[in-house]
Structure formats: C-alpha cells, structure tokens
Amino acid sequence: MPGDRVIIFDTTLRDGEQSPGFTMGIDEKLMMAKQLERLGVDVIEAGFPISSKGDFEAVRKIATEIQECEIAALARTKKDDIEHAYRAIKDAAHHRIHIFASTSDIHLVHQLKKTREEVLKMAVEAVKLAKSYTQNVEFSPMDATRSDRNYLCKVIESVIEAGTTTVNIPDTVGYSMPWEFASLIRHIRQNVGGVEKAVLSVHCHNDLGLATSNSLIAVLEGARQVECTINGIGERAGNASLEEVVMSIKARQDLLHFQTSIRSEQIYPTSRLLTKITGVNVQPNKAIVGSNAFSHESGIHQDGILKHRLTYEIVTPESVGISKSSLVLGKHSGRHAFQERLQDIGFTLSEEQVEQAFQRFKILADKKSEIFDEDMEAIVTETVIRAADKYKLTGLTVVCGTAATPTATVSLQVNETSIKGSEFGDGPVDAAFKAIKNLTGTKSRFLSYSVNSITGGTDAQGEVTVRLEENGNIVIGQGAHEDIIMASAMAYLNALNKLAYLEKNPVNRSARRHASWQ
Numbered sequence: 001m002p003g004d005r006v007i008i009f010d011t012t013l014r015d016g017e018q019s020p021g022f023t024m025g026i027d028e029k030l031m032m033a034k035q036l037e038r039l040g041v042d043v044i045e046a047g048f049p050i051s052s053k054g055d056f057e058a059v060r061k062i063a064t065e066i067q068e069c070e071i072a073a074l075a076r077t078k079k080d081d082i083e084h085a086y087r088a089i090k091d092a093a094h095h096r097i098h099i100f101a102s103t104s105d106i107h108l109v110h111q112l113k114k115t116r117e118e119v120l121k122m123a124v125e126a127v128k129l130a131k132s133y134t135q136n137v138e139f140s141p142m143d144a145t146r147s148d149r150n151y152l153c154k155v156i157e158s159v160i161e162a163g164t165t166t167v168n169i170p171d172t173v174g175y176s177m178p179w180e181f182a183s184l185i186r187h188i189r190q191n192v193g194g195v196e197k198a199v200l201s202v203h204c205h206n207d208l209g210l211a212t213s214n215s216l217i218a219v220l221e222g223a224r225q226v227e228c229t230i231n232g233i234g235e236r237a238g239n240a241s242l243e244e245v246v247m248s249i250k251a252r253q254d255l256l257h258f259q260t261s262i263r264s265e266q267i268y269p270t271s272r273l274l275t276k277i278t279g280v281n282v283q284p285n286k287a288i289v290g291s292n293a294f295s296h297e298s299g300i301h302q303d304g305i306l307k308h309r310l311t312y313e314i315v316t317p318e319s320v321g322i323s324k325s326s327l328v329l330g331k332h333s334g335r336h337a338f339q340e341r342l343q344d345i346g347f348t349l350s351e352e353q354v355e356q357a358f359q360r361f362k363i364l365a366d367k368k369s370e371i372f373d374e375d376m377e378a379i380v381t382e383t384v385i386r387a388a389d390k391y392k393l394t395g396l397t398v399v400c401g402t403a404a405t406p407t408a409t410v411s412l413q414v415n416e417t418s419i420k421g422s423e424f425g426d427g428p429v430d431a432a433f434k435a436i437k438n439l440t441g442t443k444s445r446f447l448s449y450s451v452n453s454i455t456g457g458t459d460a461q462g463e464v465t466v467r468l469e470e471n472g473n474i475v476i477g478q479g480a481h482e483d484i485i486m487a488s489a490m491a492y493l494n495a496l497n498k499l500a501y502l503e504k505n506p507v508n509r510s511a512r513r514h515a516s517w518q
Helices: 026-039 053-065 079-089 105-112 116-131 149-162 178-191 211-220 242-251 264-278 299-307 335-344 351-365 373-385 428-440 484-504
Strands: 007-010 043-047 070-075 095-102 137-142 166-171 199-204 225-228 391-401 404-414 417-424 445-453 462-470 473-481 515-517
Touching (some): 007 199, 007 242, 026 043, 026 053, 043 053, 043 079, 053 070, 079 095, 079 116, 095 105, 095 116, 105 116, 116 137, 116 149, 137 149, 149 178, 166 178, 166 225, 178 199, 178 211, 199 211, 211 225, 225 242, 351 373, 391 484, 404 428, 428 484, 445 484, 473 484
Parallel strands (some): 007 225, 043 070, 070 095, 095 137, 166 199, 199 225
Antiparallel strands (some): 391 404, 445 462, 462 473
C-alpha cells in the first residue's frame, strides 16, 4: 500500500558487535547509540545483557540516555535472560524484550537436543514472562528459513496468542533465495492465525550476498520491520545493510512505495563513526558508503557526470551525507575531467597548455594508480609554468650500484642549444648535480636539500626542495617526479632558472639586502 511505513530495527550494537573485530566498550556503544538516534532508527537493539556485566551495563546506560528510539535487549527463553534484559532496559523511555529460540530440526537435534514440543512450550512461557514486564515483546524463531513450515507457523501462532507484538523471521545463515524467502513470508501471512495482531519482521544474513534483496522482497510481501546494521556488519558475512535497505526504498519509490524514519543525510557520518570506533574500514566498493560509491575514473563516466549527474548516479552523495561526487583522476580519465580538476585547484590554462599538461598527466597516470591535486600542481608547474625557463632537462641517465661508481649523464637545452655531459659523484644525486653544475657553468652554493613524499603509497611522487645562494641571491627550487633522482635534477634546475631570472632582473638592494624567491 502506498505510504506504508517500514520500521528500521538496528542491531549494530548486538549482532554487529558480536562479529570478530567489532567489539566496543561501554562508552563507544553509547556514542554509537546516540548517532543511531540522530540517524532516526526506530529500534536500537543495544545488546545481550545476560552475556556479560559489560554488556548489561552498556544496555542499561543506553536505555537511560536515549529518548527517541525504542531500546531492545536480547534474551533466550530462559528466566534469567529475560529478567536481566528487563533490568537493563526498564528505565528506557521506550523498551522492548527480544526473545529467540531455534525452530529448525538442524538446531533442535544437534544444538538444543530438544523436541519440537519442548521448544514450543519454552517459547510460549518465555513470551508470557516477558509480557509481565513489558507490553512490547518480540519473538524470533531462529533458523526460520530452514524450519519445517507447518511447525514454524504453529510456533508463530502460539507466541502471538501468548502476547508477542512483533514476530521476526530470521534467515539466520543467509540460506534463502529471494523468491524462496518471498514464498515463506507469504505462507506465514496466509497460514498463521492472528498474524495481523503482530508486526512481521525480517532479519537476513548475507552469507550468499542476498541479505538486502531478501529484506526488500519480504517488505513487498508484507513485512513491516527490517533488522539491519550499519555497514552490514554482523556474524560471518554480516547482516542486511541499513544504508542499502533504506536507500533502495528511497531511490526506487516507483517500485517500493514505503517510507522510513531514517534521516538519510546522517548515513555516511554514522558509517564513518562506526569505522572510527572499531578501526575496521569499509571495503571501497561497498554500496552507498564505500569510498568508491560516488567516485568516477572512467573518462566516459566522468564526462557524463560533468554534463548531468543522473547519467551515472542514481543516488546523490548529498542525500547520504557526502559533500559531493569525486572524479578520481587516473589512466582512464579524459580531458573533460582533467580540465575540470585544473579549474577546481585554481589553474586556468589555454587549450595548448591544457594539452601539454594532459600529455604529461597520461604518462604519470600509467605509473600511478591515482593522481592527486598535489600531482596536478606538479604537472602544471613542470609542463606549463616552467616552459620559458633558460635551462630545460631533456635527458638523465644514472649508473650506480654496489660494484659501480655513481655516474650521471645529463642532457640540457640552454635557450636554443642542446648540451650533454657526464660526471662521477658520491651517489647518483651528487653525480647528477655535478653534471648540471658543469654544464651550466653556475657558481651557486647549496644551502639545503630535502626530500618529501607528495602522496602516500609506494608509487608516490617524491618532491625535492633545494635552497641555493649565488651573488647574494637566495632561491628555493622544487621538483616532483616518481623518480627521486629526476625530481632532484628538476629541483636544482628550477632554482638555477630563478637565479638566472634574478641576474637579468635584479631586485632593489637598498630595499632588501638579499633577494629570496620562494
């Protein structure tokens, strides 16, 4: 029905936190709960109070401080579990006890070692006990998708008669296919007496990568609560991802005529907070919140995005809390995106200059996985801004090693003349510097030499900075290249070109004792 509301039950702090590597402390769970409240989830499953003193205290603290969301606590069909759960949530503005019991023969025989009748009786008694503490009781028949359908329906009907207000159907091991899960939900709605008295919920695991699909098909079949987690974390391969479920509903209103209470602009901040707390990053290609979700490298895609965003984006980055799309510059990028990035970082070039810089960009992009803004600045500096320099490096060959004396052969263009020379040195950089000095005939003195990495990774460009002094003029030269010896030679020549400029255009020495060109 159009306008139907789907309840978002977030179990990041319970099922999600149970997965290896995602354990959180009490204060961290509270911090996450407050963000889930800002996100607008309807129910926060805060933990499993009987499992530990820490979990009990975390649930209790969350129940005390969260006002807008229902706070749920998990419990088995045991009396102690239910009592612990209630004590942990009793001060919440809105609370819920969530009880679970296995219903598949696989679990009954091999894990619980109980009969179907015994489990049915335990489930009913547990719901009645929980009902004496709160009117809001949820029941989950664990491993429902591998349970006998007739028995499953009998259990569901019995717990509803006992007072359950929400019945959750878990695909506990992520076993079900979407059409199969749809059939199960339909079967339950058609064969459980009194099913209309309870909210039908689903809790899908992602072992086969179908958790979101199964959740959405269940909603189409009448489920009105989806249990999910931020970033899809959870046992084994995780749970249905909150961001995928919510944004699927939001993006496909033509097919999914439902609403949620989620403030979608808080999705990305919530995802980032979880990764910060747990230290576990989201895979780059993760839907909605992955670093590549709104990034485009292909030249065709970049061109389309720049012309009209709908060409390659079905969800806007702003709608999930990301400021804007990212055009990642790499070997697949085209001129349109390249020129757009140049303008973004402040360079307005002629068509000829863009072409020169673009050719250098393509050469670098074949060697580096991603081109950053710092790389772009270096490219423009090397190919455009320094185009009128007196000294231009046209070739550099270095020989070095444990059994060889470091030797550098340098080719330069000085104005319109090409020259070439070789020198030995204490190392490859020293040899290159000596060759350049001899070829240019300059008398400059080195004051400092430093090397830094412009960007991260083993394929990063190195940036070399040199400081030279000659005839009272002090200049700083910089060079950037993926080869540090090339970067050094470029930095040296950059400084020499500045000295040559100062020689032709001397500064007013009465105003400044030394010229310093930064």
